[in-house]
Amino acid sequence: TETPHFTRKELQSGVRLACQVKVKQDMDISIPDEVFGIKKWEATVVRNYNVASFIKEFVVQIPEDMGYKAGGYIQIEIPETEVKFSDIDIEAHPEEHDSPDKFKVEWDKFNLWPLVMKNSEITERAYSMASYPEEGRDIILNVRIATPPWDSDKNSWMDVNPGIASSYMFSKKPGDKVTISGPFGEFFINHSEAEMLYVGGGAGMAPLRSHLYHLFNTLKTGRKVTYWYGGRSRRELFYLDHFYELEKSFPNFKFYISLSEPLPEDNWKIKKDINSEGDGFVGFIHNCVIENYLNYHESPEDIELYFCGPPLMNQAAQKMGEDFGIPDENIRFDDFGI
Numbered sequence: 001t002e003t004p005h006f007t008r009k010e011l012q013s014g015v016r017l018a019c020q021v022k023v024k025q026d027m028d029i030s031i032p033d034e035v036f037g038i039k040k041w042e043a044t045v046v047r048n049y050n051v052a053s054f055i056k057e058f059v060v061q062i063p064e065d066m067g068y069k070a071g072g073y074i075q076i077e078i079p080e081t082e083v084k085f086s087d088i089d090i091e092a093h094p095e096e097h098d099s100p101d102k103f104k105v106e107w108d109k110f111n112l113w114p115l116v117m118k119n120s121e122i123t124e125r126a127y128s129m130a131s132y133p134e135e136g137r138d139i140i141l142n143v144r145i146a147t148p149p150w151d152s153d154k155n156s157w158m159d160v161n162p163g164i165a166s167s168y169m170f171s172k173k174p175g176d177k178v179t180i181s182g183p184f185g186e187f188f189i190n191h192s193e194a195e196m197l198y199v200g201g202g203a204g205m206a207p208l209r210s211h212l213y214h215l216f217n218t219l220k221t222g223r224k225v226t227y228w229y230g231g232r233s234r235r236e237l238f239y240l241d242h243f244y245e246l247e248k249s250f251p252n253f254k255f256y257i258s259l260s261e262p263l264p265e266d267n268w269k270i271k272k273d274i275n276s277e278g279d280g281f282v283g284f285i286h287n288c289v290i291e292n293y294l295n296y297h298e299s300p301e302d303i304e305l306y307f308c309g310p311p312l313m314n315q316a317a318q319k320m321g322e323d324f325g326i327p328d329e330n331i332r333f334d335d336f337g338i
Contacts, residue, residue: 037067040181045172046138049093051238052231053106055203057093057130058141058169060178065136070214071207071334072185073128074139076165076178078119083167085115090170096238103235112147115157117167125165126184128308128334130206132214139180142206143169187308187334189215194304194330197293198227199317201285201309202236205229207334208308209239216246216253223252226293230258230285230313234266256280258288285309286316294324301325308334 018029043060051057066074092102107113131140146163150156172178187207196215200208208227215221231237243255257280262268271278274292281288294300305326307317314335321331 038181038184039066040179043139043178043180045174045176045178047174048089048169048172049096050090050103051093051096051142052202052236053103054145054147055236055238056143056145056170057238058143058172060139060141060180061137062139062180063137066139066183068129068133068183069185069188070132070210071128071187071189072183072210073126073187073207073334074141074180074182075124075126075184076169076180078123078125078164078168080121081117081119081168083117083162083171085117085162085167086113088170089173093238106235110147111156112145115147115162117162117164119164119168123164124181127165128185128187128207128210129183130209132210132218134214134218140206140209141169142203142209144203145170187306187332190304190330190332192304193223194302195224196226197289197303197305198225199229199285199289199305199307199309199313199320200227201230201313204307204309204313204334205239206308208306209242211306212243212246212253216250221250221252225252226254226256228256228258228285228289228293230260230288230309232261233259233263234268235263256288256292258283258285260284284313284316286313286320290320294320297324301327304330304332306332311335 041062043062046059046061048056048058090103090107091100094100127141127143129139130142131138143166146166148157148160148162151158189211198208198212212225212227215225227243237257240257246253247255254274256274259266259268259280259282262282268280268282269278270282271280281292301324303326305317305321307314314333318331318333
């Protein structure tokens, strides 16, 4: 039952899950150094804008540097509370979108406003950081609201509690206090000279932004890096200008995007290939990577693959890496079930 949690290399070296081992003799136990650096803080909300219809950029400030690695995560504590969606502010990020009420149409369409989240006991949830170490005491998260399942027969939401942590964070306003702990994580950058391929979607942007900002803004890496990010429509894309700026500054970095369901008002100009003019591709992001990049790559098996996104995207990206011969130890992902 533990083998799916390890790479072939880890299994060959004897790595085991502590919860699965029956101790019958003396044994050595290795505990990562970072475990001893975990702390808890009262953090202050700095800003909390929507960057996509159902995703917020949730930014808090802690009283001291956390000392984390790019790709790490924190845990946030949710107290006993009740959140009415009708009280949630979904103002669009002014640096990312042209209208403050841009996302109201989607919330109206799906009738999210009557939903209520009730939490009866203190709970903790893990969230990957979008921030990177040089951003200091500001901790940035990309949080997707977790709604109840949809009842197609009744054409309404099922009578199930919305996501406890996401509802809680969506309700917070600048100046509010929240409790977080960290750092945690294992989705870190492998320091080699190999080419790096990043694939992301939705709130999976978070740890990939952390990696890429650290690679270029801090390390000034010379490694070849490509980042492929997918969204449903143009409304669901964010941080684009940040990555276009990285492209201008670093010729070894390329950024490609794809829409799975472009809207007529998107005026989406489809690229014919990675070198042609246009806004981006159309289709699921892993298919775009295969059809426009990996199929033409001379040695895809030498790439390091990093990915984070919705579960189906993660499964497809994992299979993509395996199909192109990338070894298990060079396939890294952050699978937080978004």
